[in-house]
Amino acid sequence: MINAWLRWSRENELAYLFFRNPVAIVAAIIAILCIGGAVLSPWLAATDPYDIASLDIMDSLIPPAWSESGDARFFIGTDDQGRDLLSAILYGTRLSLLVGFLAITFASVLGVTVGLMAGYFGGRFDAIMMRIADIQLSLPAILTALLVDGIAKGLLPRGQHDNLMIVVLTVAIGLSLWVNFARTVRATTFVERNKEYVQSCEIMGMHPFRIMFTHILPNIMGPILVILTVDLAVAVLLEATLSFLGVGVPANQPSLGTLIRIGTEYMFSGEWWIVIFPSAMLILMIISINVLGDFLRDALNPRMR
Amino acid sequence: MTQLLAISNLSVKFPTRFGVFDALEGVSLDVNAGEIHGLVGESGAGKSTVGSAVMGLLQSPGYVASGEIRFTGRNLVGLDSDDYHRLRGDRISMIFQDPQTSLNPLLTIATQMIETIRQHRKVDVHTARQQAINLLKETGLNDVDTRIDDYPHQFSGGMRQRVVIALALCTEPDLIIADEPTTALDVSVQKQILDLIRTLCTARNIGIILITHDIGVINEITDRVTVLRAGRVVESGTTEAVLGSPAEPYTKALMAAVPRLDKRLERFKNIIDDEPTELDDTHWKVEGASAGYATDWLLTNNERAHTSDALPSVSERPAILSIQDLEVTFGASGLGWFNRSHGVKALSGVSLQVMPGEVLGIVGESGSGKSTLAKAIVGLVNPSAGRMTFRDSELPPGRQRTRAHPSRREIQMVFQDPYSSLNNRKTVEHIISEPIQFYGLTDNESQTRKLVASVLELVGMPQRAMVKYPHQFSGGQRQRVAVARALVARPEFLICDEPTSALDVSIQAQILNLLKDLQQTFGLSILFISHNLAVIRQMADRVVVLQNGQLVETAGTESFFNSPQESYSQLLLRETPSLTF
Numbered sequence: 001m002i003n004a005w006l007r008w009s010r011e012n013e014l015a016y017l018f019f020r021n022p023v024a025i026v027a028a029i030i031a032i033l034c035i036g037g038a039v040l041s042p043w044l045a046a047t048d049p050y051d052i053a054s055l056d057i058m059d060s061l062i063p064p065a066w067s068e069s070g071d072a073r074f075f076i077g078t079d080d081q082g083r084d085l086l087s088a089i090l091y092g093t094r095l096s097l098l099v100g101f102l103a104i105t106f107a108s109v110l111g112v113t114v115g116l117m118a119g120y121f122g123g124r125f126d127a128i129m130m131r132i133a134d135i136q137l138s139l140p141a142i143l144t145a146l147l148v149d150g151i152a153k154g155l156l157p158r159g160q161h162d163n164l165m166i167v168v169l170t171v172a173i174g175l176s177l178w179v180n181f182a183r184t185v186r187a188t189t190f191v192e193r194n195k196e197y198v199q200s201c202e203i204m205g206m207h208p209f210r211i212m213f214t215h216i217l218p219n220i221m222g223p224i225l226v227i228l229t230v231d232l233a234v235a236v237l238l239e240a241t242l243s244f245l246g247v248g249v250p251a252n253q254p255s256l257g258t259l260i261r262i263g264t265e266y267m268f269s270g271e272w273w274i275v276i277f278p279s280a281m282l283i284l285m286i287i288s289i290n291v292l293g294d295f296l297r298d299a300l301n302p303r304m305r
Numbered sequence: 306m307t308q309l310l311a312i313s314n315l316s317v318k319f320p321t322r323f324g325v326f327d328a329l330e331g332v333s334l335d336v337n338a339g340e341i342h343g344l345v346g347e348s349g350a351g352k353s354t355v356g357s358a359v360m361g362l363l364q365s366p367g368y369v370a371s372g373e374i375r376f377t378g379r380n381l382v383g384l385d386s387d388d389y390h391r392l393r394g395d396r397i398s399m400i401f402q403d404p405q406t407s408l409n410p411l412l413t414i415a416t417q418m419i420e421t422i423r424q425h426r427k428v429d430v431h432t433a434r435q436q437a438i439n440l441l442k443e444t445g446l447n448d449v450d451t452r453i454d455d456y457p458h459q460f461s462g463g464m465r466q467r468v469v470i471a472l473a474l475c476t477e478p479d480l481i482i483a484d485e486p487t488t489a490l491d492v493s494v495q496k497q498i499l500d501l502i503r504t505l506c507t508a509r510n511i512g513i514i515l516i517t518h519d520i521g522v523i524n525e526i527t528d529r530v531t532v533l534r535a536g537r538v539v540e541s542g543t544t545e546a547v548l549g550s551p552a553e554p555y556t557k558a559l560m561a562a563v564p565r566l567d568k569r570l571e572r573f574k575n576i577i578d579d580e581p582t583e584l585d586d587t588h589w590k591v592e593g594a595s596a597g598y599a600t601d602w603l604l605t606n607n608e609r610a611h612t613s614d615a616l617p618s619v620s621e622r623p624a625i626l627s628i629q630d631l632e633v634t635f636g637a638s639g640l641g642w643f644n645r646s647h648g649v650k651a652l653s654g655v656s657l658q659v660m661p662g663e664v665l666g667i668v669g670e671s672g673s674g675k676s677t678l679a680k681a682i683v684g685l686v687n688p689s690a691g692r693m694t695f696r697d698s699e700l701p702p703g704r705q706r707t708r709a710h711p712s713r714r715e716i717q718m719v720f721q722d723p724y725s726s727l728n729n730r731k732t733v734e735h736i737i738s739e740p741i742q743f744y745g746l747t748d749n750e751s752q753t754r755k756l757v758a759s760v761l762e763l764v765g766m767p768q769r770a771m772v773k774y775p776h777q778f779s780g781g782q783r784q785r786v787a788v789a790r791a792l793v794a795r796p797e798f799l800i801c802d803e804p805t806s807a808l809d810v811s812i813q814a815q816i817l818n819l820l821k822d823l824q825q826t827f828g829l830s831i832l833f834i835s836h837n838l839a840v841i842r843q844m845a846d847r848v849v850v851l852q853n854g855q856l857v858e859t860a861g862t863e864s865f866f867n868s869p870q871e872s873y874s875q876l877l878l879r880e881t882p883s884l885t886f
Binding site: 016069193196197199200202203204205206207218271 | 322683684685706707708709710713714715717718720721722725726727728729731732739740743744792794
């Protein structure tokens, strides 16, 4: 088993570099724990924090189990609603990651498509798309998200709005992140486009979209992979920020950002655990994903070695 | 003669995670003052490693494992970096391959030269400037007094290389290492630079190590030569002795692989084998696949297939491709809504014809429009004027050619760089079967698979190659795959754009042999583009010379090489370094 691993890592450049980089290994373990915990939260968590009926207001604001007035049932305490904080964090992480993944998928599909087309066709299409990207870049991500949220609020009936909040968040975050993909993909497509394997496809008379997606795309996966990881962290952070500002998910389904927002209200009244634990979770997750992204960027870029 | 440099038993090792790679093993050579010592070998032979080892610039993690490098009696191995720094540039200089990148584009020539001179000599700016001017004059630059304040991009490639040489001479070194100093230059400039190096060597009594892959260059100017292969010295001695009567089979094979300018050979003989194929590669077969199957398949439904007995009638047939007054302009009113420019004419008024079954050679220096011509024919470039006729029907230019146009299958192309012409993320099977499937040439997948295996065998590759990826092959093998890809489309007309200029001579000989064989078997019409006149002589039936986008001369190969009519053709032929023994 170990031999097989070693053999694989010797043949695979990426695996080889990974197993020689302790920081990347630690980051990967933390990221896997965070993501695994979030995905498995319905089975791991002691209580379901979304089930309002199970909440008891008498349990609210209980400090962590190891402090004097702690309760063994709630290992890291409860929030103001009487929710078990650990369960809430696991569920919240799940929600944050769900929005993050959805948003990043939306952003990458949009950005990669636009980038490929701009890089491949060039000319006027490229000029127009890149000016749109410039406009998008000049709007802060939060502003875009607030804008989308505002429009959604105006268009959707009140009851619908809460249900569709995840979709609204996804679109908002996706819209503010697609530019990264589009610009990088465009630049790398420019390089690939002039390579002779692309020319040989053109000479054959292959459809441009087939050239873009079956020939160029696999060759530019490296940089895309890097942005995917780095921007996943950004998306999770954006979701947390928006929820913190109260634009995000409804309060009865707290995400990490919602939990942190609730926590800040109690920060100076002694109930420190409500803000510290969700924040620690968020920071750990973001840092580990970012470190992985950095590792990928260096490993996939031969000049950095 | 005083001995300047003596390398004895030098071994350089590069530790990698796959084990220690011996870049050099027991290399010994010496250089005297006033002598040019040539280092020749194929890529990976360790030529440049010798240069870096002498300069103390071995790339990490490489190191000198054993041996001595004695420079005027002093051992350079193990010298500390400060001492080396003083030696480098001061007493040992280097001339690099590409004058585009070895000069700083943001500084004027004067700044760069004065800085170098003052780094090593305590002189004031004016003296340094005067020295720089003298040096540039010595290297044959014109109008030095005014041009010294120009930037590198304002010089042509040859002029820039003269500046680089002047820069190397700044500190009056005893030894110069010239690493492929003329490889990036056109033949007509190459000759001048080589002459300059020779003159400087004699006049200043400098020892020069000239590193090159081109035996023609070695023959032209070196006094002594060392042939390297895989980090070991194969043969060493005076140039006359080594090239005149090579003792080692490798040297003989290397020389046999060099295309000759003085006569046409039917095939390259006695060439070096590519790396041996692994044993399990030869046993792996697709059922029913063989080179014969590929030949039969390529010849069926193929009315043009003719053997050599049909060749005499070539002149009576109508041309397969004829081009009239083709003009290609780049950059004319392209993107801008505001600034409409007239652009640069890459080709103007080019007319030529390719007969069926003929190899037409296109020759010219860089910028002469050779590749633009190829791109115009395949429709990658939009001509601004002119007509193209292919097989009696008009060939729509550029964008107007529909994707389903039959010529897209009938005209195929083999590119220069086999490292970029194959998609690295696809298997060889995928790469070769793509045209088959795209043009719908087979009935089912098993036939396609059989055909891919067969074609691979036809171009001299093991069938097992089809399950591998391009990066697992050498440049020559990749080029074979590229030829196979062009072949399976059953083309009538093949364009080869510098198909061997990215390859070593021995590999070049193999690919040229392959193309000759295929041309004879399938009676292909080929447009063969090359900057190398000797390659053209070996391949082409007729020759077209291009200069600055204009057609200079069209002639039959034999008459062109024996009595070129135009002065430019004569110049090209005269300046090409050759092996004539």
